[in-house]
Amino acid sequence: MTTLTHLQRLEAESIQIMREVVAETDNPVMLYSVGKDSAVMLHLARKAFAPGPPPFPLLHVDTRWKFRAMYAFRDQVARETGMELLVHINPEGIEKDINPFTHGSAIHTDVMKTEGLKQALDQYGFDAAFGGARRDEEKSRAKERIFSFRTAQHRWDPKNQRPELWKLYNTRRHKGESIRVFPLSNWTELDIWQYIYLQDIPIVPLYYAAERPVVERDGTLIMVDDERMPLEPGEVPMMRKVRFRTLGCYPLTGAIESEADTLPAIIQEMLLTRTSERQGRVIDHDSAASMEKKKAEGYF
Amino acid sequence: MTTKHLSPEIISERRLQAVRLRLDGMTVAETARRTGLSPPTVSAAWKAFREGGWEAVPVRPRGRPTGQGATLGDTQRRHLERWLAEWPSDDQPGWSARTLAQALGGNTGASSAASPRAVEHWLAQQDLKPAPLDLAGLERRRSPAGRWYRQQVLPAVDNRDSHLWQAGARVCAATPGHPRRYQLFAHGKRDTLYTRCFTAPPRADDYLQLFTRLKAEGCRAMLFRGADLTASPEIQTWLREHPDLLLIIAPPDVLTATSAAKRRGASSHSRPMERQ
Numbered sequence: 237m238t239t240l241t242h243l244q245r246l247e248a249e250s251i252q253i254m255r256e257v258v259a260e261t262d263n264p265v266m267l268y269s270v271g272k273d274s275a276v277m278l279h280l281a282r283k284a285f286a287p288g289p290p291p292f293p294l295l296h297v298d299t300r301w302k303f304r305a306m307y308a309f310r311d312q313v314a315r316e317t318g319m320e321l322l323v324h325i326n327p328e329g330i331e332k333d334i335n336p337f338t339h340g341s342a343i344h345t346d347v348m349k350t351e352g353l354k355q356a357l358d359q360y361g362f363d364a365a366f367g368g369a370r371r372d373e374e375k376s377r378a379k380e381r382i383f384s385f386r387t388a389q390h391r392w393d394p395k396n397q398r399p400e401l402w403k404l405y406n407t408r409r410h411k412g413e414s415i416r417v418f419p420l421s422n423w424t425e426l427d428i429w430q431y432i433y434l435q436d437i438p439i440v441p442l443y444y445a446a447e448r449p450v451v452e453r454d455g456t457l458i459m460v461d462d463e464r465m466p467l468e469p470g471e472v473p474m475m476r477k478v479r480f481r482t483l484g485c486y487p488l489t490g491a492i493e494s495e496a497d498t499l500p501a502i503i504q505e506m507l508l509t510r511t512s513e514r515q516g517r518v519i520d521h522d523s524a525a526s527m528e529k530k531k532a533e534g535y536f
Numbered sequence: 537m538t539t540k541h542l543s544p545e546i547i548s549e550r551r552l553q554a555v556r557l558r559l560d561g562m563t564v565a566e567t568a569r570r571t572g573l574s575p576p577t578v579s580a581a582w583k584a585f586r587e588g589g590w591e592a593v594p595v596r597p598r599g600r601p602t603g604q605g606a607t608l609g610d611t612q613r614r615h616l617e618r619w620l621a622e623w624p625s626d627d628q629p630g631w632s633a634r635t636l637a638q639a640l641g642g643n644t645g646a647s648s649a650a651s652p653r654a655v656e657h658w659l660a661q662q663d664l665k666p667a668p669l670d671l672a673g674l675e676r677r678r679s680p681a682g683r684w685y686r687q688q689v690l691p692a693v694d695n696r697d698s699h700l701w702q703a704g705a706r707v708c709a710a711t712p713g714h715p716r717r718y719q720l721f722a723h724g725k726r727d728t729l730y731t732r733c734f735t736a737p738p739r740a741d742d743y744l745q746l747f748t749r750l751k752a753e754g755c756r757a758m759l760f761r762g763a764d765l766t767a768s769p770e771i772q773t774w775l776r777e778h779p780d781l782l783l784i785i786a787p788p789d790v791l792t793a794t795s796a797a798k799r800r801g802a803s804s805h806s807r808p809m810e811r812q
Contacts, residue, residue: 278643447788449764452737460767470739473764474705474772475788493707 243431247295248404250277250419251284253382255367255419258291260407261364264417266355268294268321269305271483272439273368273420276300276428279437280419281366282317293320295365297356299516300325301336301485302460324356336487337466344485350535357414364415376528382421387517388412392531401489425481426506429470433499442480443502447474456490539573548594552583554618555593558582561769573782599734608650612640616658618735629722629749633659663708664731669722669759669786673701681789688760689784698756699725703746704786705762707739720746724753736799737765740770747774751781761786 257264257507264401266281281290296310314321326334329348336344357365371378372463381397383405398406409415432439450457451465451473458465460473465487467473478491479502496502527535539547557567558578568575584592606617616636623630633652639651659665674685693700700733703722711717718734721740734742743765750758760783765771775783 338809449767460764463767467767470741470768470770472705472740472743472768474707474737475705475762475764 246423246427253419254281256405257364263362264292264364265295265362266292266366268296270310272428272443273440275437276431277296277368277420279435289319293322295322295356297349297352298323298325299485301487303442305440305442305485306483324352326352327353336485341488349532364417366417367418369418370420374527376531382418384416385413386416411487429503429506440484445477445479446496447475448478450476450478450491450503459486461486483517537590538667544597551593552803554581555576555585578788608654609796613649623732627749627752629746629753630727632730636674662711663721666706666721668727693757696757701750701755703758703760722750727737740768742773744774759784759786
């Protein structure tokens with residue numbers, strides 16, 4: 237009998253979860269944020285349902301403030317996989333021109349991400365949504381179940397979660413309920429990178445270190461990705477060799493200085509790091525908008 | 537017979553002996569045989585004697601003179617750090633090792649004087665001595681970066697009939713006892729380094745101060761790296777008002793031909809920026 241490696245066990249678990257969801261729900265969707273976790277999740281989904289394409293569409297809840305490289309990569313992936321890509325932008329956010337600079341990260345995240353996601357799920361009637369969240373990312377994600385049930389108003393109650401003993405998942409939904417499913421819950425950031433390396437999964441080039449124009453804001457390196465980024469008077473972006481451990485809206489995503497421009501170098505860097513990848517997310521440092529509170533309100 | 541293993545004192549003694557034998561009328565070959573020196577060395581010692589007398593015959597001691605490689609003292613280092621945080625009082629585009637050494641000698645007394653080489657060593661230890669780009673090598677490179685240099689930089693510089701200065705901004709590595717510093721620098725003729733340090737990222741005024749000083753130094757064409765100057769309206773306005781200074785931004789792939797740059801297509805980064 238062959239023994240599975242820990243990555244093969246994680247892969248098998250994720251594939252089982254995906255097949256379980258497709259078997260038990262009517263209208264699933266895969267949330268696609270264009271990051272490395274989404275790339276792995278999509279790869280697993282294609283494996284789970286090969287040789288056919290996965291029987292659900294991809295949904296990108298766009299905020300209009302992602303990195304340009306992310307948009308290019310998203311469209312390329314949609315073309316190459318042949319999967320349906322749904323892009324939803326909160327029309328109220330467009331109308332009010334919500335942005336991270338004038339409205340702040342909390343309002344921007346609430347309107348463009350949380351509300352946008354809820355709108356999209358309601359609009360298309362999805363009853364299950366795959367997400368690429370992992371337990372090691374953040375405290376509230378650590379205690380969230382793989383099958384995370386949401387009320388009709390998309391609210392999450394952390395004190396009312398179902399047990400998942402022996403990897404048995406109770407998928408019964410009450411009326412109006414939907415499920416957020418996290419097939420990568422038990423993966424770590426290092427697992428993700430090792431799997432990307434072993435499976436040669438394409439990812440956004442922003443994960444690799446390169447010379448990029450950045451400004452320092454409160455100790456965080458923010459990349460000046462386009463002309464919409466307002467510079468302070470006299471401020472000049474410096475070219476520094478940076479990469480991103482996590483990708484989100486570019487004004488709210490901090491880069492790290494790094495020389496890791498290959499996957500083995502990134503993995504080596506990962507082995508030495510002692511901080512969470514989400515330390516670079518500005519929205520996570522806003523105490524008034526803790527992740528648990530955001531999740532309770534419907535955030536992914 | 538090789539004499540490389542001998543000490544300078546022994547070699548000097550044999551050279552003096554060789555000159556004495558030559559004065560006694562011996563041939564070069566016979567002198568070489570008796571002293572154990574090679575015939576060219578005997579000839580060289582004889583020539584040195586005829587041109588400079590007995591004092592010119594011994595060889596020079598090996599290595600650096602005593603004290604030349606000495607590290608700078610605490611007071612000297614404090615002076616250097618304080619000066620590097622300000623622009624020089626003259627119009628120079630920054631502090632060079634020579635001007636810093638001169639300042640040490642002038643301001644702190646002869647007892648604190650240091651050689652420019654000692655200052656250069658200190659700059660290197662502090663990660664304040666960036667190397668200039670190898671432009672001759674870049675010109676030969678069969679790559680997008682090499683083509684960019686040959687096709688866009690060289691013709692533009694030739695039109696100016698000017699030396700191509702190199703300048704840039706960078707973040708210096710933190711050294712023991714020193715937090716991270718930011719640096720503006722310029723490499724002039726014969727790759728002389730001019731530098732200025734900051735505790736925060738340089739502002740547009742700092743860049744303009746550097747450019748103004750470079751102009752005063754005779755700079756007409758400059759290859760710049762380390763900052764996205766196109767994003768600064770103040771710098772763009774200044775460049776438009778000073779069309780006599782050609783500023784060319786070095787694309788990132790010129791600096792480091794990283795695998796990431798190769799992966800993403802090095803040519804896509806080329807964006808020469810002449811003043812508009």
